[in-house]
Amino acid sequence: MANQDELNVPQHELAEAWRRTLTERLHEGDQADVLEDEKDPETLLVHIRSAGRSMLEFDFSVKYVDSREIEIQLTDVERDGQSVDERSDMMQELIADYRRHLHECAQALHDFTHA
Structure with missing residues (x-):
């Protein structure tokens, strides 16, 4: 039997859930891409483009330590x-601010990631 706290969601499904959920958490006009990290099945690569004229882009690595x-x-x-x-x-x-949005996204997906 698998450990209750282990992440047991296929990476491509997790990335898709993040793509749907993260845009709801960001500021209006901000855009995000969520990709699977081919080197680590528990990690997603998140690229956020800030809205407005700042032309700022942020890259984050989001690793699941456990299912939550x-x-x-x-x-x-x-x-x-x-x-x-x-x-x-x-x-x-x-x-x-973006780190907070990433945590909010993970919290919103608890039901999905915590079987």
């Missing part, structure tokens, strides 16, 4: 195709 808990890594921030220093207060606020 996720670990989020920021992997890149770019503006108009160029890497950006994410240490400024404004960038830290945006990153924290």
Whole structure:
């Protein structure tokens, strides 16, 4: 019998559920792509494009630690195709905001991920 806290959802189904749910959690105009990480079946790659003129794009790695808990890594921030220093207060606020949206998405999918 499988461990209750183990993630037992096929990665492609998980990515599809995230694609549907994440856009509902983001600010209006923000866009997100959710891809499967081919190296790790418990990880999704999330690319978020900020709305407006900022031309900011954020890449996150979202790894399921178990069926409910996720670990989020920021992997890149770019503006108009160029890497950006994410240490400024404004960038830290945006990153924290997107991290919160990612956690909200995972919470919204608890029924789906926790069998």
